[in-house]
Amino acid sequence: SDMSVGTTANMKLGEFKVHKTEGNARRATLMTAHGPVQTPVFMAVGTKATVKAMTPEELKDCGTQVVLGNTYHLHLRPGEKTIKKMGGLHKFMNWHGPILTDSGGFQVFSLSNLRKMSEEGVEFRSHLDGAKYFISPEKSMEIQMDLGSDIIMAFDECLQYPATDAEIEKSMALTYRWLLRSKAAMTRKESLLFGIVQGGLSLEHRLKSLEQVTSVDLPGYALGGFSVGEPIHLMHELLPNVAPKMPAHKPRYLMGVGTPTDLIIAIDAGIDMFDCVIPTRVARNGTIYTWQGKVSIKRTEYREDDSALDPECDCYTCKNYSKAYLRHLFLSGEILGSRLNTIHNIHFYMKLMEKAREAIAEGRWAQFRDDCLTRFVKKSK
Ligand SMILES: O=c1nc[nH]c2cc3[nH]c(NCCN4CCCCC4)nc3cc12
Numbered sequence: 001s002d003m004s005v006g007t008t009a010n011m012k013l014g015e016f017k018v019h020k021t022e023g024n025a026r027r028a029t030l031m032t033a034h035g036p037v038q039t040p041v042f043m044a045v046g047t048k049a050t051v052k053a054m055t056p057e058e059l060k061d062c063g064t065q066v067v068l069g070n071t072y073h074l075h076l077r078p079g080e081k082t083i084k085k086m087g088g089l090h091k092f093m094n095w096h097g098p099i100l101t102d103s104g105g106f107q108v109f110s111l112s113n114l115r116k117m118s119e120e121g122v123e124f125r126s127h128l129d130g131a132k133y134f135i136s137p138e139k140s141m142e143i144q145m146d147l148g149s150d151i152i153m154a155f156d157e158c159l160q161y162p163a164t165d166a167e168i169e170k171s172m173a174l175t176y177r178w179l180l181r182s183k184a185a186m187t188r189k190e191s192l193l194f195g196i197v198q199g200g201l202s203l204e205h206r207l208k209s210l211e212q213v214t215s216v217d218l219p220g221y222a223l224g225g226f227s228v229g230e231p232i233h234l235m236h237e238l239l240p241n242v243a244p245k246m247p248a249h250k251p252r253y254l255m256g257v258g259t260p261t262d263l264i265i266a267i268d269a270g271i272d273m274f275d276c277v278i279p280t281r282v283a284r285n286g287t288i289y290t291w292q293g294k295v296s297i298k299r300t301e302y303r304e305d306d307s308a309l310d311p312e313c314d315c316y317t318c319k320n321y322s323k324a325y326l327r328h329l330f331l332s333g334e335i336l337g338s339r340l341n342t343i344h345n346i347h348f349y350m351k352l353m354e355k356a357r358e359a360i361a362e363g364r365w366a367q368f369r370d371d372c373l374t375r376f377v378k379k380s381k
């Protein structure tokens, strides 16, 4: 269990202690203002101050350690000034564990009708009501500090895929200049600022961006610019050539990733932290992750199936409900269906990370990795 790595009592804010490694995989602890984070860790995405369909208590019961918030969404609604007045994001959403906030750049490019990009920042219209907004490194830091975020992401430019070499070079240079401005503007001592490495799907540019970003002394570093529509094998091939070259004694965060298979492959490459909407989003669409592969709950074969979603799972949903009932809820569009499927998928992701942490700590990561890849790759039913 997570206690096997000893006490975190006298760890300093921002300290990252690597307890055990096996190949590139690491078992570590990161100390934040809201407590220790045991890695490898999957962070539940709570974009609009809620992890959809789950209460904070249910999140905790599923083993959630860190919740992710979004600068873009919360700036538009209800506004960080309101959240600050209400006591900050932890109090507002009643989540008192560590919170990581994304810096807004990615969401502006993927959600809003972009108006204008400049050295200064990005001007855009809200996807909600078309109102005009402007975000810069300084504005992004101000928003994340007002939210009271424990881990603040630098304001970067996430390049779309595909991109030419010239576009990649231009964009990563801007991301580097914006990183320096982010660091200068992030003055909240309780918060940890993470830099974001870009460089597209080009190893040469990735290593150049890695050199630039890690030349700035920070408590952690992320790999951005992935999971943006590129063929997934390109990321799988690039990771082992980039992740191990990130600072060994700082946390490595792969943004926006991924499926259970992606997580295993990335941990094997040396990644410590992940976030993705997949477990919550696909749950609402009736797709369930299990230790025997994926299950689509709407299938007719489950109509009178009295068994649990996953016989190897001990979550609240698997202990109390049958596939037949969950199929009925899904087909009826019942809210409880979204809730019970989400509870299971989040529990599955957190259990996967817990087992990965134990496997690395006990020197049997390679066996666990191969076992998972065999289980997950099997055809989904
Ligand atoms: O380069 C990035 N910088 C800042 N934040 C990011 C967030 C990201 N999220 C993703 N991918 C999310 C992909 N996700 C996969 C499941 C379906 C919905 C979209 N890439 C990212 C890159 C970045």
Ligand SMILES: [Zn+2]
Pocket: 309, 310, 313, 314, 315, 316, 317, 318, 319, 344, 347
């Ligand atoms: Zn379950």
